[in-house]
Amino acid sequence: SYVLTQPPSVSVAPGKTATITCGGNNIGSKSVQWYQQKSGQAPVLVISYDVERPSGIPERFSASNSGNTATLTISRVEAGDEADYSCQVWDTTTDHPGVFGGGTKLTVL
Amino acid sequence: QMQLVESGGGLVKPGGSLRLSCAASGFIFSDYSMNWIRQAPGKGLEWISHISTGGGTIYYADSVKGRFTISRDNARNSLYLQMNNLRAEDKAIYYCARGQGYILGDYWGQGTPVTVSS
Numbered sequence: 001s002y003v004l005t006q007p008p009s010v011s012v013a014p015g016k017t018a019t020i021t022c023g024g025n026n027i028g029s030k031s032v033q034w035y036q037q038k039s040g041q042a043p044v045l046v047i048s049y050d051v052e053r054p055s056g057i058p059e060r061f062s063a064s065n066s067g068n069t070a071t072l073t074i075s076r077v078e079a080g081d082e083a084d085y086s087c088q089v090w091d092t093t094t095d096h097p098g099v100f101g102g103g104t105k106l107t108v109l
Numbered sequence: 110q111m112q113l114v115e116s117g118g119g120l121v122k123p124g125g126s127l128r129l130s131c132a133a134s135g136f137i138f139s140d141y142s143m144n145w146i147r148q149a150p151g152k153g154l155e156w157i158s159h160i161s162t163g164g165g166t167i168y169y170a171d172s173v174k175g176r177f178t179i180s181r182d183n184a185r186n187s188l189y190l191q192m193n194n195l196r197a198e199d200k201a202i203y204y205c206a207r208g209q210g211y212i213l214g215d216y217w218g219q220g221t222p223v224t225v226s227s
């Protein structure tokens with residue numbers, strides 16, 4: 001099974017830049033999605049197809065994907081960005097293709 | 110406006126069964142694949158099943174294969190998850206999510222909780 005590895009936690013001060021990584025074998029060849037989940041709420045898609053922001057997602061959210069690492073970057077972090085962030089791929093090489101990373105808790109100091 | 114509403118969760122004994130439903134509105138349900146995704150207490154998201162637009166392609170995670178069955182009724186704009194032989198480790202919030210290409214969930218319901226305990 002394909003495995004996505006995320007750091008359990010990332011901390012950042014308000015106004016600074018947060019970087020959350022998602023590691024996977026040759027993940028650069030796959031399409032990566034990122035989800036934000038605030039406490040007690042359902043997840044929200046914030047990045048699709050590696051770099052695309054759905055309607056309503058601030059430009060402060062950006063992402064990249066290359067080699068063995070995909071990265072979500074949140075610029076000018078706000079208190080309201082505090083949440084769990086999970087990466088996701090669809091692994092077409094298997095009959096259980098849905099894969100999530102373990103999630104990263106972003107704490108705004 | 111787009112909405113997904115799950116129902117059917119609750120408390121069940123180990124070995125028991127539950128049927129979850131997800132009612133969709135605000136979009137053409139038959140145009141989209143659908144997924145069930147769960148989240149155990151304090152844990153990350155776990156994809157458990159996918160069904161294509163017409164129901165002809167279905168996938169399951171190894172953790173539920175042989176015990177859970179996904180289905181859909183496009184005439185009723187509804188998605189289902191039949192869960193049999195439930196185990197303590199199936200305790201989680203179960204979300205239905207609209208799929209699109211490689212995206213497991215561009216829209217999610219609010220989830221329905223399932224507890225498996227004697």
